[in-house]
Amino acid sequence: MEMTVSYTSLLERVGRKMFGNRSGFSDSETSDIDDAIEDGLKRVYAAHDWSFFCPEVPVTTVDGQAVYDLPLGYESIESKMYYPLGEDTFYPPVEERSDGQIRRWQQRDDEEDRPLFFCVRVVEFDPKVGSRKKLVLYPTPDAQYTLYAQMTLRAVPINADDPYPVGGETLAAVITAACLAASANNLDDAEDVDEMRYRELLPMAIRADQERSSPTTLGPDNPRAARHSVSSEWLRAARIGTPSLDGVEL
Numbered sequence: 001m002e003m004t005v006s007y008t009s010l011l012e013r014v015g016r017k018m019f020g021n022r023s024g025f026s027d028s029e030t031s032d033i034d035d036a037i038e039d040g041l042k043r044v045y046a047a048h049d050w051s052f053f054c055p056e057v058p059v060t061t062v063d064g065q066a067v068y069d070l071p072l073g074y075e076s077i078e079s080k081m082y083y084p085l086g087e088d089t090f091y092p093p094v095e096e097r098s099d100g101q102i103r104r105w106q107q108r109d110d111e112e113d114r115p116l117f118f119c120v121r122v123v124e125f126d127p128k129v130g131s132r133k134k135l136v137l138y139p140t141p142d143a144q145y146t147l148y149a150q151m152t153l154r155a156v157p158i159n160a161d162d163p164y165p166v167g168g169e170t171l172a173a174v175i176t177a178a179c180l181a182a183s184a185n186n187l188d189d190a191e192d193v194d195e196m197r198y199r200e201l202l203p204m205a206i207r208a209d210q211e212r213s214s215p216t217t218l219g220p221d222n223p224r225a226a227r228h229s230v231s232s233e234w235l236r237a238a239r240i241g242t243p244s245l246d247g248v249e250l
Helices: 007-019 027-046 099-108 172-188 193-213 224-228 232-238
Strands: 056-060 067-069 074-077 117-126 130-138 146-153
Touching: 007 027, 007 172, 027 172, 074 117, 074 130, 099 117, 099 130, 172 193
Parallel strands: none
Antiparallel strands: 056 146, 067 130, 074 146, 117 130
């Protein structure tokens, strides 16, 4: 049976350890339990660059629109953006550039074509969710395209309204042990059996995550200099499509 973890299960487990009960906590006791849960989650998330924090997310463009809201709950884009491989098409990945560089290109030539570059632009700060960000594409899309990118999830506290922690499906035992260990540390600054359990489970979870997320290729085969230099000739060449000689596609 697959093990799961939620705010309710942690509230019961941590509450029983701290106060000897699974329910009926006072406001003060609930605050202490919440502190232990938050400390435990932070400890797990800081221990490793977990792959589940960077899921692959599709972005569908709109003809003539360059700016898009970054999906709620996501902090940034961790990789190049990729076009799906079609039967007769291959487009190079959309690479990240600075916001300033994208703005300069747009001011100089706000053309519409297949996007080649992107940036993530901070537009405002919302105290409820943090910085609100937008994805900016250049050139401005001239049609509907679907792009894929690994986006970084925000780590947010769990509560009765948002009960499931990021990674809870794969790290249920680790998260539970970490929160129980945190409750002992918060009460008397002592290490106990849950601390030992956490230290035992964490390395195994990290190894399993590394195996799941290991790359299957060694990266791009184009020269390093070509990946960091941009010219108008390169931009045009990247959009030419299939090359041909005397009318015959190569």
